[in-house]
Amino acid sequence: MDWLKIFRTEKKNSAQTAKDRLMVAVAYQREGRMNGPNYLPQMREEILAVVRKYIRVPDDSVHFNVQREDGLEVLELNITLPEDAPR
Amino acid sequence: MDWLKIFRTEKKNSAQTAKDRLMVAVAYQREGRMNGPNYLPQMREEILAVVRKYIRVPDDSVHFNVQREDGLEVLELNITLPEDAPR
Numbered sequence: 001m002d003w004l005k006i007f008r009t010e011k012k013n014s015a016q017t018a019k020d021r022l023m024v025a026v027a028y029q030r031e032g033r034m035n036g037p038n039y040l041p042q043m044r045e046e047i048l049a050v051v052r053k054y055i056r057v058p059d060d061s062v063h064f065n066v067q068r069e070d071g072l073e074v075l076e077l078n079i080t081l082p083e084d085a086p087r
Numbered sequence: 088m089d090w091l092k093i094f095r096t097e098k099k100n101s102a103q104t105a106k107d108r109l110m111v112a113v114a115y116q117r118e119g120r121m122n123g124p125n126y127l128p129q130m131r132e133e134i135l136a137v138v139r140k141y142i143r144v145p146d147d148s149v150h151f152n153v154q155r156e157d158g159l160e161v162l163e164l165n166i167t168l169p170e171d172a173p174r
Contacts, residue, residue, distance in 0.1 A: 001093075001163065002154075003112055003114065003152075003154050003161035003163055004154045004155075004156050004159055004161060006088075006093060007114045007116060007159055007161060008156075008159065019118060020115070020116060020117050020118055021115075021116045022113070022114070022115050022116075023112070023113070023114040023115075023116070024111070024112070024113050024114075024134075025090055025110070025111070025112040025114075026109070026110070026111050027090065027094045027108075027109070027110040027111075027112075028107070028108075028109050028110075029094060029107060029108045029109075029110070030107050031106065031107055039141045042141075043137060043138065043140075043141045046137040046140075047111075047134050047137050047138075050130060050133040050134050050137060051130065051134075053130075053133075054126045054129075054130045065090075067089075067090050067091045068091075069091050069095075072091055072094055072095065074090035074091060074094060076088060076090055
């Protein structure tokens with residue numbers, strides 16, 4: 001998948017081009033029409049915990065988005081980094 | 088970002104449509120031309136550790152891909168799930 005193209009496009013469309021951003025997408029693609037497995041929400045929480053361990057940002061800088069359709073479930077995590085965030 | 092569209096397209100293009108898949112993308116978008124911060128590789132390792140805690144798969148089922156260009160760095164993690172994987 002050409003992720004550079006995907007995120008480059010996103011960058012152009014975003015009003016927040018002046019700040020660094022971290023984006024995490026977790027997608028579960030299931031054969032058939034059922035949703036993802038039961039552990040997905042917990043796994044996402046732990047992934048978020050890892051991210052927050054490294055990047056301390058205020059809650060309102062973190063945006064979640066879950067998208068679902070038959071057999072496909074995607075969590076998007078979008079973090080706008082403050083200029084004084086530890087790097 | 089319309090993740091469903093992105094992953095739906097990926098699914099159509101993949102030969103592995105008969106199995107469940109988990110995809111994780113971590114993108115760091117930096118203002119200017121430098122690469123992402125030093126903690127990125129370590130953070131990715133820990134995210135992978137979380138994923139592997141929930142999904143026990145053989146090493147050859149896990150595919151990494153890092154894409155880089157000026158100011159943008161994306162790690163893609165693509166896991167084909169065996170049919171007997173814990174869910």
